[in-house]
Amino acid sequence: MTARARDLGLGAALLAIAAFFGHGALGMRYFTSIGPGPGFFPRWLALLLALLGAATLLRALLPRAGAGEPPPEELPGAAGALRVLAMLGAVAFVALAMERIGFAPAMLVASLATMAALGLRDMRVVLPVSLAASFGAHLVFARWLGVPLPAGWLGY
Amino acid sequence: MDSLWLLAGGFATALQPANLAFAFAGCLMGTLIGVLPGIGPAAGTAMLIPLAGALDPTGAIIMLAAIYYGAMYGGTITSVLANTPGEAASAVTCIDGYAMARTGRAGPALAIAAIGSFVGGIVATIGLVLVALPLTRLALGFGPPEVFALLAVGLAMVTALASRSAIRALVAAVLGMLVAQVGIDPVMGTARFTFGRSELYEGVSIIAVVMGLFGLGEVLSNVERRAAPMSAPAIGSLWLTRRDARDSAGAVARGTFIGFFLGLVPGLGSMVPTFLSYAVEKKLSPTPERFGTGMIQGVAGPETANNAYANAALIPLFTLGIPSSPTIAVLMGAFMVNGLVPGPTLFTEHATFAWAVIASLIVGNAMLLVLNLPLVPLWVSLLRIPYPVLACVVVAFCVIGVYSVNNSAFDVWVMLLFGVVGYAFRKLDLPVAPMVLTLVLAPLMERTLRQSLEMSGGDMSIFLERPLSASLLAAAIGVLVLSALSFLRAVRADSEV
Numbered sequence: 001m002t003a004r005a006r007d008l009g010l011g012a013a014l015l016a017i018a019a020f021f022g023h024g025a026l027g028m029r030y031f032t033s034i035g036p037g038p039g040f041f042p043r044w045l046a047l048l049l050a051l052l053g054a055a056t057l058l059r060a061l062l063p064r065a066g067a068g069e070p071p072p073e074e075l076p077g078a079a080g081a082l083r084v085l086a087m088l089g090a091v092a093f094v095a096l097a098m099e100r101i102g103f104a105p106a107m108l109v110a111s112l113a114t115m116a117a118l119g120l121r122d123m124r125v126v127l128p129v130s131l132a133a134s135f136g137a138h139l140v141f142a143r144w145l146g147v148p149l150p151a152g153w154l155g156y
Numbered sequence: 157m158d159s160l161w162l163l164a165g166g167f168a169t170a171l172q173p174a175n176l177a178f179a180f181a182g183c184l185m186g187t188l189i190g191v192l193p194g195i196g197p198a199a200g201t202a203m204l205i206p207l208a209g210a211l212d213p214t215g216a217i218i219m220l221a222a223i224y225y226g227a228m229y230g231g232t233i234t235s236v237l238a239n240t241p242g243e244a245a246s247a248v249t250c251i252d253g254y255a256m257a258r259t260g261r262a263g264p265a266l267a268i269a270a271i272g273s274f275v276g277g278i279v280a281t282i283g284l285v286l287v288a289l290p291l292t293r294l295a296l297g298f299g300p301p302e303v304f305a306l307l308a309v310g311l312a313m314v315t316a317l318a319s320r321s322a323i324r325a326l327v328a329a330v331l332g333m334l335v336a337q338v339g340i341d342p343v344m345g346t347a348r349f350t351f352g353r354s355e356l357y358e359g360v361s362i363i364a365v366v367m368g369l370f371g372l373g374e375v376l377s378n379v380e381r382r383a384a385p386m387s388a389p390a391i392g393s394l395w396l397t398r399r400d401a402r403d404s405a406g407a408v409a410r411g412t413f414i415g416f417f418l419g420l421v422p423g424l425g426s427m428v429p430t431f432l433s434y435a436v437e438k439k440l441s442p443t444p445e446r447f448g449t450g451m452i453q454g455v456a457g458p459e460t461a462n463n464a465y466a467n468a469a470l471i472p473l474f475t476l477g478i479p480s481s482p483t484i485a486v487l488m489g490a491f492m493v494n495g496l497v498p499g500p501t502l503f504t505e506h507a508t509f510a511w512a513v514i515a516s517l518i519v520g521n522a523m524l525l526v527l528n529l530p531l532v533p534l535w536v537s538l539l540r541i542p543y544p545v546l547a548c549v550v551v552a553f554c555v556i557g558v559y560s561v562n563n564s565a566f567d568v569w570v571m572l573l574f575g576v577v578g579y580a581f582r583k584l585d586l587p588v589a590p591m592v593l594t595l596v597l598a599p600l601m602e603r604t605l606r607q608s609l610e611m612s613g614g615d616m617s618i619f620l621e622r623p624l625s626a627s628l629l630a631a632a633i634g635v636l637v638l639s640a641l642s643f644l645r646a647v648r649a650d651s652e653v
Contacts, residue, residue, distance in 0.1 A: 041602045042348065042349075045333050045337070073582060080379075083380060088576070111551075120544040146210050
């Protein structure tokens with residue numbers, strides 16, 4: 001990814017976000033009899049973000065865009081992207097399952113899957129860490145410290 | 157004199173066995189968080205908020221504050237031994253600290269970092285004791301225009317110094333303010349950008365955003381790169397030579413001064429004091445060309461400034477209710493979880509609590525000095541943990557921390573979303589800290605702006621008619637102008653957060 005491509009993408013994304021918030025703010029009262037209304041602040045912020053998005057786009061379109069800047073971060077390769085997706089999938093699974101089957105079982109499944117996806121296969125490490133991060137964490141936080149965590153199978 | 161009596165009362169509370177244990181546990185956990193790569197102080201403090209909810213408020217805040225400044229010291233250990241800053245503010249310590257370690261002088265580098273951190277922390281806390289009551293009295297006289305103008309100064313500082321590019325910092329700041337628009341509007345009670353979800357009526361959970369941006373976002377970056385376990389060189393003797401002590405004394409004094417005064421400025425972030433201190437030491441040295449080869453001043457100055465800043469940054473929180481960094485914003489959240497509102501009323505309505513926490517800062521800094529040096533081999537052994545193990549543990553703590561604030565799986569989804577945002581910010585070269593700070597400050601900024609305009613019937617000149625708000629706004633503009641000058645540009649070039 002070049003600095004120019006990065007900034008073109010960023011500028012376009014900022015304009016889209018500004019349009020979303022600006023459109024929403026237009027449906028709110030801008031000023032009331034007692035002063036600024038709920039639409040006042042978001043409208044100005046959306047305008048400012050649109051200006052910043054336009055400035056980012058314009059800078060990216062200049063002939064010497066990105067010259068003298070450090071190289072941008074590379075996009076992930078296939079293996080790196082898969083590891084990132086596995087991590088996101090694990091958290092999404094916990095968010096989806098924790099109130100249905102309990103925190104500890106959901107976290108146990110997510111931990112086992114994550115460590116496998118990240119290349120750690122030694123069960124002498126994987127199993128105790130997964131149990132500690134799930135049932136162990138539930139025991140310490142929910143049972144001993146009284147932190148509310150959803151319980152499922154066997155009270156975990 | 158009042159302050160000293162109140163501080164004595166604070167010590168009576170802070171020295172109770174339970175509170176000493178909380179400070180001790182906080183120092184240990186903070187150092188651990190600072191040592192482990194991929195868990196910065198903001199995410200680390202946020203992860204442990206559930207613990208705070210289970211304790212009494214004084215003990216909880218004493219522990220979280222100790223985690224905060226413990227993490228600041230812990231970051232030094234990996235900077236010196238593995239050339240990897242455990243947290244962002246220690247990045248500059250890598251330069252001369254790691255060079256010292258490679259020549260067999262890791263021990264003196266860690267020792268001077270601990271001593272400097274202790275001196276900086278203690279002096280900044282004494283400063284907090286001295287200015288707390290006068291600043292609180294001043295803050296109680298602030299009207300909405302003054303508060304708005306003060307927040308504008310913070311925003312200007314963030315914009316000027318949080319990134320190489322002022323535009324990129326401003327983008328992050330405005331995005332944070334827009335995220336803060338989600339929820340019930342603070343004056344008329346209209347629902348804004350809530351998509352009909354009742355979970356969003358009180359706004360987006362700040363803890364979920366911090367965990368996403370700093371915790372999960374960092375984990376995603378690390379798993380993409382497949383972070384490898386680190387190895388560390390031998391530590392050697394921890395004793396300083398007479399020459400080391402002589403060379404470091406001035407740097408420690410200057411670092412204390414820089415860290416303390418920059419800690420008073422809302423919104424500055426923790427990297428600027430350390431980089432500024434390094435720049436000053438290099439400038440004042442008769443042999444600037446030897447910086448980077450293991451000059452002890454290059455460790456003593458920034459590490460002292462780091463801890464002086466960390467403690468002084470509590471002053472705007474305690475007296476004005478304004479967080480100076482994402483980690484302080486998390487601490488502010490912890491205050492609120494415990495039913496305490498940081499700001500001028502803290503010293504009137506919860507004086508015992510406030511002075512106990514201040515006294516605990518002195519106790520905790522002393523603990524860190526005594527504790528950490530003998531435990532360095534233990535911390536080093538933690539660097540060998542495989543990253544997948546660390547990633548699993550971090551995710552488990554993040555989920556527990558986020559869920560427990562509102563008992564809501566919805567907040568875990570919010571964390572996931574902001575994890576992706578944090579990962580994208582790193583790819584897009586956008587600084588993360590301004591987003592968190594403006595997310596926290598925007599509701600107060602909007603409320604004071606709207607109250608000011610209600611007072612004036614919509615006339616913006618109210619900000620210029622009041623001397624203090626006019627001066628503060630002039631200062632904000634001055635900061636933005638100064639940011640274009642080379643001096644600040646040199647500092648911010650390396651201060652990517």
